Amino acid sequence: MKVTSKGQVTIPVEIRDCLGILPDSEVEFAEEGGKVVLRKKAVPGVRGQRLVDAIRGKSTVKMTTNQIMALTRGEPKQ
Secondary structure, X not given: OXXXXXXXXXXXXXXXXXXOOOOOOOEEEEEEOOEEEEEXXXXXXXXXXXXXXXXXXXXXXXXXXXXXXXXXXXXXXX
């Protein structure tokens, strides 16, 4: 694996999968005993908030919460 002129490397998919590294994940590099270590940066609650922010306001169905809950429970329409 080569380092680009910008200092970039590609993290192999096996390592991304193992560490749970997704697009926009924060990672950090550290030197430990002459080796470089890659860690997924712990950022509590950030990913969940990004997901909520991404879908907020995207619905095209005009239903109340009660109507949605009735639909998921299989209750007859009123």
